[in-house]
Amino acid sequence: MTSDLVAGAGAHRGLTTAEAAARLAADGANVVPAAPRRGVGARLSAQLRDPMILLLCVAFVVVLLLGDVSDAVIIALVVVLNSAIGVIQEVRAENAISALDRMAAPRARVRRDGNVHEIAAADLVVNDVVRLEAGDVVPADLVLDEAVDLEVDEAAMTGESVPVPRTVGDVAMSGTTVTRGRGFGVVVRTGADSGLGRIAALIASTRMRPTPLQRRLARLSRELVAVTAALCLVVLVLSVLRGGSWVDGLILSVSLGVAAIPESLPAVVSVALAMGAYRMARRSALVRWLPAVETLGSVSVLASDKTGTVTEGRMTVERLWTGESDDAAATERLLRDMVLCNDAGLHPGSATGWSTIGDPMEAALLVAAAERGVAQPELRAHWTRTDETPFDSGRQYMRTVDRGPQGLVEVVKGAPEVVLARVGSGDHVDRAHQRATELAEQGFRVLAVADRTVTPGAELELVGLVGITDPPRADAADVVAACREAGIRTVLVTGDHPATARAIAARIGVARADGEVVDGDAVARGEHADRVESIDVYARIRPEQKVDIVDAWRARGHVVAMTGDGVNDAPALRRADIGVAMGDRGTEVARQAADLVLADDNLGTVVVAVGEGRRIYTNIRTFLRYGLAGGLAEVLVILMAPFLGVLVPLLPGQILWINMLTHGVPGVAFGSEPLDRRVMRTPSPSPERSVLGGGLVRQILYGGALIATVSLAAALAAQNQGWHVQTAVFLTLGLAQLGLALALRAPRTGSALRQRWLEAAVGVAAVLQGLAVAWAPLRDLLGTQPFPAAGVAAVVVLAAVPGVATAIGRRTTRSIHTEEEESCAHHPRNRAHS
Numbered sequence: 001m002t003s004d005l006v007a008g009a010g011a012h013r014g015l016t017t018a019e020a021a022a023r024l025a026a027d028g029a030n031v032v033p034a035a036p037r038r039g040v041g042a043r044l045s046a047q048l049r050d051p052m053i054l055l056l057c058v059a060f061v062v063v064l065l066l067g068d069v070s071d072a073v074i075i076a077l078v079v080v081l082n083s084a085i086g087v088i089q090e091v092r093a094e095n096a097i098s099a100l101d102r103m104a105a106p107r108a109r110v111r112r113d114g115n116v117h118e119i120a121a122a123d124l125v126v127n128d129v130v131r132l133e134a135g136d137v138v139p140a141d142l143v144l145d146e147a148v149d150l151e152v153d154e155a156a157m158t159g160e161s162v163p164v165p166r167t168v169g170d171v172a173m174s175g176t177t178v179t180r181g182r183g184f185g186v187v188v189r190t191g192a193d194s195g196l197g198r199i200a201a202l203i204a205s206t207r208m209r210p211t212p213l214q215r216r217l218a219r220l221s222r223e224l225v226a227v228t229a230a231l232c233l234v235v236l237v238l239s240v241l242r243g244g245s246w247v248d249g250l251i252l253s254v255s256l257g258v259a260a261i262p263e264s265l266p267a268v269v270s271v272a273l274a275m276g277a278y279r280m281a282r283r284s285a286l287v288r289w290l291p292a293v294e295t296l297g298s299v300s301v302l303a304s305d306k307t308g309t310v311t312e313g314r315m316t317v318e319r320l321w322t323g324e325s326d327d328a329a330a331t332e333r334l335l336r337d338m339v340l341c342n343d344a345g346l347h348p349g350s351a352t353g354w355s356t357i358g359d360p361m362e363a364a365l366l367v368a369a370a371e372r373g374v375a376q377p378e379l380r381a382h383w384t385r386t387d388e389t390p391f392d393s394g395r396q397y398m399r400t401v402d403r404g405p406q407g408l409v410e411v412v413k414g415a416p417e418v419v420l421a422r423v424g425s426g427d428h429v430d431r432a433h434q435r436a437t438e439l440a441e442q443g444f445r446v447l448a449v450a451d452r453t454v455t456p457g458a459e460l461e462l463v464g465l466v467g468i469t470d471p472p473r474a475d476a477a478d479v480v481a482a483c484r485e486a487g488i489r490t491v492l493v494t495g496d497h498p499a500t501a502r503a504i505a506a507r508i509g510v511a512r513a514d515g516e517v518v519d520g521d522a523v524a525r526g527e528h529a530d531r532v533e534s535i536d537v538y539a540r541i542r543p544e545q546k547v548d549i550v551d552a553w554r555a556r557g558h559v560v561a562m563t564g565d566g567v568n569d570a571p572a573l574r575r576a577d578i579g580v581a582m583g584d585r586g587t588e589v590a591r592q593a594a595d596l597v598l599a600d601d602n603l604g605t606v607v608v609a610v611g612e613g614r615r616i617y618t619n620i621r622t623f624l625r626y627g628l629a630g631g632l633a634e635v636l637v638i639l640m641a642p643f644l645g646v647l648v649p650l651l652p653g654q655i656l657w658i659n660m661l662t663h664g665v666p667g668v669a670f671g672s673e674p675l676d677r678r679v680m681r682t683p684s685p686s687p688e689r690s691v692l693g694g695g696l697v698r699q700i701l702y703g704g705a706l707i708a709t710v711s712l713a714a715a716l717a718a719q720n721q722g723w724h725v726q727t728a729v730f731l732t733l734g735l736a737q738l739g740l741a742l743a744l745r746a747p748r749t750g751s752a753l754r755q756r757w758l759e760a761a762v763g764v765a766a767v768l769q770g771l772a773v774a775w776a777p778l779r780d781l782l783g784t785q786p787f788p789a790a791g792v793a794a795v796v797v798l799a800a801v802p803g804v805a806t807a808i809g810r811r812t813t814r815s816i817h818t819e820e821e822e823s824c825a826h827h828p829r830n831r832a833h834s
């Protein structure tokens with residue numbers, strides 16, 4: 001049986017499961033219709049509008065008109081391959097994201113068969129009776145049937161962000177949020193007919209907007225196109241000056257341009273982000289907003305709430321205090337008040353004695369009272385609630401008025417400072433203050449309870465204190481330690497008493513010996529802003545103040561992740577760089593305001609997600625290092641070779657072939673490289689910083705110069721030995737880039753085949769590169785010539801040099817972020833860790 005208080009006493013008893021199923025089959029699911037997906041044709045034409053591909057199409061037409069069929073075939077191959085990779089990657093990315101959407105689907109509490117159950121909001125049907133609580137997003141259009149102090153924020157519908165009271169008979173529109181109170185409503189419209197359905201067009205497709213990193217990379221691509229265009233012009237002029245034809249020069253410079261630019265970059269980035277989000281989801285971290293994937297790696301501060309996040313949220317009443325004398329009547333009164341001023345539900349049944357529904361702390365009060373002989377079901381049979389002020393983190397107390405055998409009784413329970421301030425003064429109250437502090441210092445969460453009989457002139461009297469334990473989670477200390485190792489500072493932000501908060505913070509390793517504890521009043525005076533780095537614990541914080549705490553850290557250049565679960569936490573979750581909500585325990589509002597939802601309610605999952613963020617960021621940078629070094633090498637070879645007496649070191653078709661092999665498949669494989677453990681030692685630089693920062697430019701120049709040098713050395717050797725020079729350069733340039741790809745691999749931890757994408761891609765590309773010289777039809781197409789065995793050996797040795805040199809260089813540096821570590825050490829946000 002569920003108590004009426006929980007199940008609601010409204011006129012509607014709700015549907016039966018069978019009725020709901022029949023209606024669902026007839027009316028369809030309560031979901032907002034999704035925008036139709038783009039067809040393959042539309043996707044292809046979007047790919048073909050890419051400036052680089054357009055340039056290639058122009059080149060294709062030019063060479064075809066000139067009768068250069070073999071180059072035309074290669075250009076066509078490049079276009080087809082690039083577009084196909086682009087379309088496939090886009091579809092994969094979209095699939096990953098819609099899988100995420102399904103996992104993050106909203107839920108609703110509905111009364112069916114007489115009991116309240118939690119179901120997917122999509123399964124709601126007309127006439128269902130839905131229970132609303134502060135923090136819920138209204139899941140369908142409802143007509144209210146019961147409303148206690150209910151307020152709804154309609155900002156999502158009207159843009160007006162002032163909560164409005166709603167009473168019985170009013171409509172609560174789908175998509176609006178409950179900011180206060182509780183109630184029941186009967187569903188009148190679902191899906192496309194509901195309020196949310198009508199504005200669906202507004203919110204559709206917000207997900208696939210480019211992320212900041214994508215936008216920055218797009219800018220980088222444009223800059224590269226400009227630089228390359230200038231270089232192409234130089235090559236064109238040089239080749240004409242040397243007596244070549246305009247047409248040959250044009251084809252050469254266009255091919256060079258295509259080669260110098262990593263066209264697969266957009267595909268690598270979107271796949272890395274979307275697959276990263278998908279991979280995180282499989283490990284219980286749901287990313288609700290794609291840019292969060294790239295910001296996650298840079299998180300440097302984790303502001304965690306306490307109850308249920310670093311503690312188990314499994315509460316037990318262990319201390320009851322009613323004064324110095326242990327008076328049975330006083331205890332009985334305290335127990336009665338704990339049950340009356342309570343919204344949780346208790347029913348006998350489970351093997352352990354009682355099963356409960358509702359807020360864990362209130363449930364703990366019910367269990368404690370029942371164990372001492374005051375069971376809710378019996379008490380409720382004699383008492384009826386006539387008025388109430390629901391609990392609210394801002395007020396920090398709850399008040400009820402009930403009519404029963406002892407008349408009309410008002411009970412107030414809440415934070416001791418708040419309740420004791422309302423009961424006047426005296427010895428008893430002084431002792432209560434003292435006792436409350438002692439209990440808090442021992443790590444108890446303390447509640448004070450006061451009551452009065454509602455008669456004229458009767459004042460509230462202190463009844464007693466309740467000490468509740470909520471043990472730290474077994475892995476909380478490990479999570480804090482893992483964060484510290486990854487360069488992330490953890491601080492505790494809680495609504496609880498400073499002494500309780502400090503005791504828990506000390507147990508899980510958040511509080512340092514010299515760390516400070518500040519309370520909400522100090523934050524209100526702005527005292528935290530100047531010494532934010534020295535504060536470990538923020539206690540008695542009202543949810544609105546979490547925004548100020550986030551701002552203070554961000555003003556210092558930190559990237560802040562903040563956890564939250566309540567309705568009032570939404571602004572702070574939005575303000576933090578990464579808002580983190582708990583999938584199970586959090587309110588729907590918090591979940592929807594968050595960037596990251598932890599499906600397993602486990603704070604440790606944040607560390608997993610941070611690792612994934614860093615992996616993605618590292619992979620994108622590694623791809624840039626690889627792709628840009630290769631492009632640079634090609635440009636250098638074309639520009640420098642004439643000075644060594646080799647006028648045309650590569651034919652246009654050969655450049656395009658190398659480009660296709662090196663950038664295409666191995667390039668995309670870089671996106672799924674595993675995590676290099678070394679990046680878990682320090683946060684990735686803020687996403688605001690250039691992706692090419694931290695020494696990457698130097699590494700690209702070095703790699704490009706090395707590959708160009710060995711390719712030119714191969715040209716000289718071939719000239720000496722009488723081998724075909726273009727074939728020697730072609731083989732060396734291609735193989736050297738593939739060698740570099742292998743050298744830039746992340747260290748493998750296992751031998752799983754799934755981890756071998758990059759090696760497989762490099763292997764296939766190397767075989768194709770060999771075939772381009774060994775197989776006559778390809779030779780005809782590309783203008784290469786058979787190559788002697790000695791030549792092949794020499795080329796392989798030369799081509800191995802850049803890869804081997806890079807691998808040795810990487811092994812001898814402490815970390816792949818060495819340069820970043822050095823430059824970041826001076827950054828204010830990293831001083832905290834050093």
Ligand SMILES: Nc1ncnc2c1ncn2[C@@H]1O[C@H](COP(=O)(O)OP(=O)(O)OP(=O)(O)O)[C@@H](O)[C@H]1O
Nearest residue numbers: 305306307391393396397398413414415494495496
């Ligand atoms: N249901 C309740 N009824 C009365 N008082 C409550 C209730 N829940 C909490 N309190 C009091 O209000 C204080 C603040 O609670 P709040 O829920 O804002 O934060 P918290 O859950 O203690 O911490 P955290 O922010 O880490 O989750 C508590 O310390 C307690 O004294």
